[in-house]
Amino acid sequence: MAQVHQNTDRLNLAPKKFNMWIFLFTSFMLFMAFTSGFIVYAGGSKSHQLNLQLPRIFLYNTLVIVASSLTLFMASRAAKRLQFEKQRLFLWATIGLGVAFFVLQVFAWNELINMHAYLINPNASISFVYIMTGVHLLHILAGLVLLSISLRKSYRSTPQVMNIFSMDMSSIFWHFVDIVWIYLYVFLLLNQH
Known part of the structure; x- marks a missing residue:
């Protein structure tokens, strides 16, 4: 374990992890801004509420x-135990499930469209649903890129x-993306009318 810590210091990985935490905090604040905007808008009038079933x-x-x-x-866990086949x-x-999430989200938007709930809508609460889930989907894409990089490194003779x-x-x-989705889902579920 001391060898891994020594290599981590030598490769200067701590600043990279710190940058990740800053990015996640910024993303967290973005999602909080979206949900705060939703609350303020929907609380302004009964006609501004999310009048649809998710x-x-x-x-x-x-x-x-x-x-x-x-x-x-x-x-x-498999990577830490040097079980590279299991890791892969x-x-x-995980990548397959991430792609499934992406496809299901597109189907969910299609279902919203079939319910006549469009992105451009006089009721901005519906627009908020598209914006929040759309920005989350961009995070899913970024996560799929990171997962693909990890997968590639597992096949190479990477240290x-x-x-x-x-x-x-x-x-x-x-x-983080998982937690944000659960938060968004519960938030929207509690705010639908």
Whole structure:
């Protein structure tokens, strides 16, 4: 373990992890701004409230993203135990679940459109749904890029410290995206009328 810590210091990885935390804090503040804006707008008038039932696909997305966090946890644990085949298997599963989340989100938007709930809408509460889930989907895409980098490093003869670091960065980001989705889903669920 001392060797890994020494290599981490030599490779100057701590500032990279700090930058990740700053980015996540900034993203957190962005989502808080969106939900605060929603609350202020929806609280202004009964006609401003979210007058629709969320598509059931949002629930499926929640289950998919929670499952993806579990598979990523398993991949990270396998990497730390030097079980690279398991790491790759669970990373592939996580990426597959991330892609499934993306596809399901597109279907959810299609379902909203079928309900005549459009992005450009006189009721901005509906627009907030698209904006919040759209920005979250951009974070999913970024997470898929990070996961793909971790997967690529697991196939190469990357030094173990870099493999673990890549897994840590991917895990921090992906679990953040997971928590944000659960927050958004519960928030929207509680605010639908």
